[in-house]
Amino acid sequence: MKYTIKKLFSTLMTLIVVSLCVFLAFNVLPGDPAIRMLGLEASDELIEQTRAAMGLNDPLLVRYFRWFIAFLQGDFGTSYSYKVPVAGMLLNKIPITFSLGIIAFILTVLISIPMGIVTAKYENGVLDRIITVFNQIIMAIPPFFSGILITFIFGMILKIFTPGGFVSYKDDFFGFIKYLIFPSFAIAFPKIAMTVKMLRGNLIDEAGKDYARTAYSRGNNTNGVLYRHVLKNAMIPVITFLGMALADMVAGSIVVEQVFSIPGISRILLTSISNRDYPVVEAIIMGIAIIVIVLNLLVDIIYRIIDPRIRIDD
Amino acid sequence: MIKRRIMKKKGTSILMVVLTTLTVALSGCSSDKAGDSANSSNTTATSTDTATSTQTDADASAKADGNATTTDDLSKLIVGIPQDIDGLDPHNSTGAGTREVFYNIFEGLVKADENGNLNPAVASDYTISDDATVYSFTLRDGIKFHDGSAVTVEDIKYSIERNMGVDGSEPLIRAYSKIDSVNIVDDTHVDIVLKEADSDFLTQLTVAIIPAANEHPDTTPIGTGPYKYVSNSPQENFVVTRFDDYWGEKAYIKDVVFKIESNMDAIVMDLEGGSIDMMARVTSTQANQLSDKFEVYEGTMNLVQALYLNNDVKPFDDVKVRQALCYAVNPQEIMDFVSDGAGTEVGSAMFPAFTKYYMPELNDTYNTDIDKAKELLTEAGYPDGFEFTITVPSNYGQHVDTAQVIAEELKAIGVTANIQEIEWNSWVSDVYSDRKYEATVVGIDASTLSASALLSRYVSDAGKNFVNFKSEAYDTAYANAQATQKDDEKTKFYKECETILSEEAASVYIQDLPEFVVLNKKFTGYKFFPLYVQDIAAIKPAN
Numbered sequence: 073m074k075y076t077i078k079k080l081f082s083t084l085m086t087l088i089v090v091s092l093c094v095f096l097a098f099n100v101l102p103g104d105p106a107i108r109m110l111g112l113e114a115s116d117e118l119i120e121q122t123r124a125a126m127g128l129n130d131p132l133l134v135r136y137f138r139w140f141i142a143f144l145q146g147d148f149g150t151s152y153s154y155k156v157p158v159a160g161m162l163l164n165k166i167p168i169t170f171s172l173g174i175i176a177f178i179l180t181v182l183i184s185i186p187m188g189i190v191t192a193k194y195e196n197g198v199l200d201r202i203i204t205v206f207n208q209i210i211m212a213i214p215p216f217f218s219g220i221l222i223t224f225i226f227g228m229i230l231k232i233f234t235p236g237g238f239v240s241y242k243d244d245f246f247g248f249i250k251y252l253i254f255p256s257f258a259i260a261f262p263k264i265a266m267t268v269k270m271l272r273g274n275l276i277d278e279a280g281k282d283y284a285r286t287a288y289s290r291g292n293n294t295n296g297v298l299y300r301h302v303l304k305n306a307m308i309p310v311i312t313f314l315g316m317a318l319a320d321m322v323a324g325s326i327v328v329e330q331v332f333s334i335p336g337i338s339r340i341l342l343t344s345i346s347n348r349d350y351p352v353v354e355a356i357i358m359g360i361a362i363i364v365i366v367l368n369l370l371v372d373i374i375y376r377i378i379d380p381r382i383r384i385d386d
Numbered sequence: 387m388i389k390r391r392i393m394k395k396k397g398t399s400i401l402m403v404v405l406t407t408l409t410v411a412l413s414g415c416s417s418d419k420a421g422d423s424a425n426s427s428n429t430t431a432t433s434t435d436t437a438t439s440t441q442t443d444a445d446a447s448a449k450a451d452g453n454a455t456t457t458d459d460l461s462k463l464i465v466g467i468p469q470d471i472d473g474l475d476p477h478n479s480t481g482a483g484t485r486e487v488f489y490n491i492f493e494g495l496v497k498a499d500e501n502g503n504l505n506p507a508v509a510s511d512y513t514i515s516d517d518a519t520v521y522s523f524t525l526r527d528g529i530k531f532h533d534g535s536a537v538t539v540e541d542i543k544y545s546i547e548r549n550m551g552v553d554g555s556e557p558l559i560r561a562y563s564k565i566d567s568v569n570i571v572d573d574t575h576v577d578i579v580l581k582e583a584d585s586d587f588l589t590q591l592t593v594a595i596i597p598a599a600n601e602h603p604d605t606t607p608i609g610t611g612p613y614k615y616v617s618n619s620p621q622e623n624f625v626v627t628r629f630d631d632y633w634g635e636k637a638y639i640k641d642v643v644f645k646i647e648s649n650m651d652a653i654v655m656d657l658e659g660g661s662i663d664m665m666a667r668v669t670s671t672q673a674n675q676l677s678d679k680f681e682v683y684e685g686t687m688n689l690v691q692a693l694y695l696n697n698d699v700k701p702f703d704d705v706k707v708r709q710a711l712c713y714a715v716n717p718q719e720i721m722d723f724v725s726d727g728a729g730t731e732v733g734s735a736m737f738p739a740f741t742k743y744y745m746p747e748l749n750d751t752y753n754t755d756i757d758k759a760k761e762l763l764t765e766a767g768y769p770d771g772f773e774f775t776i777t778v779p780s781n782y783g784q785h786v787d788t789a790q791v792i793a794e795e796l797k798a799i800g801v802t803a804n805i806q807e808i809e810w811n812s813w814v815s816d817v818y819s820d821r822k823y824e825a826t827v828v829g830i831d832a833s834t835l836s837a838s839a840l841l842s843r844y845v846s847d848a849g850k851n852f853v854n855f856k857s858e859a860y861d862t863a864y865a866n867a868q869a870t871q872k873d874d875e876k877t878k879f880y881k882e883c884e885t886i887l888s889e890e891a892a893s894v895y896i897q898d899l900p901e902f903v904v905l906n907k908k909f910t911g912y913k914f915f916p917l918y919v920q921d922i923a924a925i926k927p928a929n
Contacts, residue, residue, distance in 0.1 A: 101811070103811025113560065113833055115560045121556045228658075333648070335621040340620055
């Protein structure tokens with residue numbers, strides 16, 4: 073109980089700090105949202121009237137608390153540049169960015185875990201060496217560059233997908249998923265490489281420990297020791313990593329959505345920043361912060377399920 | 387030990403979250419070229435050109451067959467637009483990019499055509515009283531809104547009054563403060579009465595006529611244009627379909643999707659791959675990379691690109707210094723470097739599309755003459771030149787390139803120009819609003835089809851006079867032009883204004899930038915307008 077309250081409190085504090093940072097950042101940045109909305113030809117009187125109507129003339133803290141209280145009540149405000157409620161606008165975009173992150177995550181898990189096991193099992197074998205070398209290279213390629221490479225190879229040369237040919241999930245769900253697979257790979261590649269390297273190292277590490285030798289002496293064969301004993305222990309840090317990686321993938325989609333022209337949350341975020349549309353920016357940043365916090369929490373919980381040695385005092 | 391490590395992780399997790407989100411926010415601010423140019427068009431004071439001339443290798447060798455499902459279907463046209471629509475209410479959307487799309491959906495009492503004439507639209511006819519204070523309109527017979535209802539004179543009154551800000555609020559359009567009243571004469575006639583004479587006021591009446599009965603103009607746009615609104619999705623697309631009850635010549639293409647192309651580097655790939663059929667304002671580099679599947683239309687952007695000088699700061703408060711810069715800068719050299727020689731030279735604050743007012747002879751006021759420039763500088767007291775800063779919005783590649791050529795050219799007369807690239811929002815607040823700058827390179831376009839749209843900003847006390855130009859002779863000439871009702875006299879006074887700007891060297895006028903529009907050869911019929919407009923109704927299948 074105490075733990076839960078503490079956790080909730082720290083979550084709230086984090087959100088307040090994050091939202092305040094965004095608010096302050098916008099206060100420092102040049103650019104007046106009213107001019108942004110009305111254009112350079114607008115009269116000073118109209119700009120002043122609009123600023124007053126938008127509440128931009130109030131002191132910073134007044135504006136902040138007004139926004140924060142509305143946010144707690146579930147009112148995210150109205151977008152300055154689209155003049156529609158932020159919540160409804162983002163709701164349509166969330167499935168896009170989430171699908172991207174989830175497909176990338178599934179790809180990462182499906183590819184990296186078997187590869188990690190194989191490389192550890194046949195340590196220093198030919199396959200292991202080849203994969204390790206490739207891993208090093210892939211880890212060094214940032215998603216935006218692999219995105220450009222993928223577009224060029226699969227889009228322009230092999231013509232497996234049409235660059236920029238994004239279709240909405242509302243119009244054609246299969247086409248939507250199909251288009252997202254390549255961008256997902258761009259996000260997943262570096263994560264796959266890191267996970268493989270990590271799992272391989274952990275497995276080799278754990279296999280050298282006393283309990284593994286004991287397991288052998290009790291008559292287990294290699295596979296038995298690996299899957300029943302070593303893998304479980306080796307997975308714990310990997311799960312932490314994957315949890316953080318999932319959060320990172322949502323953030324990683326910012327660049328990849330640009331490269332692949334995907335109209336998801338990240339593209340809205342970028343354009344809203346240059347439009348000084350801070351109701352939208354605040355809502356998205358808060359969303360990202362909440363996702364990161366929730367994923368952290370999930371990692372903690374999974375931790376405790378997998379490894380009974382870990383107990384957090386109540 | 388594990389426990390300790392976990393506790394420690396928690397302590398840092400808050401920091402992690404803050405840092406991650408801040409990184410996200412700040413990485414958005416560091417000027418992403420494509421994103422910025424996509425969004426900086428919320429203005430009439432700069433050109434919305436494609437931002438960058440650098441291309442990825444991927445684009446450079448991009449060649450592909452149109453294998454998309456949509457391109458073979460000639461009843462559908464996908465138009466790439468560089469920025470999103472800023473709201474669906476035509477009266478509250480100021481973005482130049484929004485105006486060019488809305489041209490197809492909304493119409494005013496009058497409507498501009500490709501030659502710069504204003505033709506009757508919602509009104510079938512109009513008369514202007516001799517003293518230019520009463521504008522009388524006849525409602526077009528049988529004209530309908532997209533929802534099928536008939537347009538009434540009440541709708542016209544409502545639309546005009548909405549822009550006037552009747553309930554004591556500020557007018558949405560500056561010029562509408564001149565309107566005294568909108569009077570319904572009978573079921574088919576409306577009079578717009580002005581407080582003072584203005585023979586140019588017709589140019590302001592292209593404002594959209596929308597139904598008074600529509601309670602939600604910000605979510606359900608209803609107009610009278612050749613296309614009607616279907617749907618839109620932020621940062622994705624804006625979809626319209628042909629309005630079959632349109633009063634005039636109906637559109638050829640049934641469905642039109644305006645697709646937001648915020649990634650300027652992907653345009654060549656998207657065109658070749660078939661995900662868009664048409665794109666306006668591509669760079670000459672991009673146009674050159676396209677295969678012969680595309681027709682490249684070359685026009686002009688209809689703006690005045692200049693090295694705008696702050697006439698209030700030293701040394702630009704001295705007319706001789708400004709003239710010296712005019713003698714030193716060679717527009718042709720700039721055009722050659724920036725866009726392979728394309729572009730049209732301008733010698734004053736007027737671009738060639740305004741044929742009636744454009745004065746090509748002013749291009750020769752200052753033919754490049756380094757000796758003369760040096761002489762003028764010596765007379766002004768700067769025999770060894772001086773140093774100044776050109777502030778350029780970084781998202782406009784052509785303006786940045788131009789500034790670089792100018793800096794090179796000025797070295798010949800011993801003047802050092804430092805180039806400072808700033809983000810668009812900073813430009814708006816520092817240069818345009820606060821006028822804290824020495825020189826800047828941008829393009830200024832016209833928001834209406836009137837010469838005053840370009841010339842009014844040079845009046846000494848004008849709010850838009852960001853170059854701080856001051857000349858009594860100019861103020862008089864401009865006032866005369868506004869006062870007279872005779873067209874030839876008006877033109878004469880406007881030309882006098884242009885001549886003064888040229889002789890006083892208000893700024894170093896350079897060119898009207900070239901505009902390249904690419905259209906898939908399956909379609910034809912693209913027309914350039916002297917305003918910021920894409921007339922999709924004129925585009926038809928090639929065969």
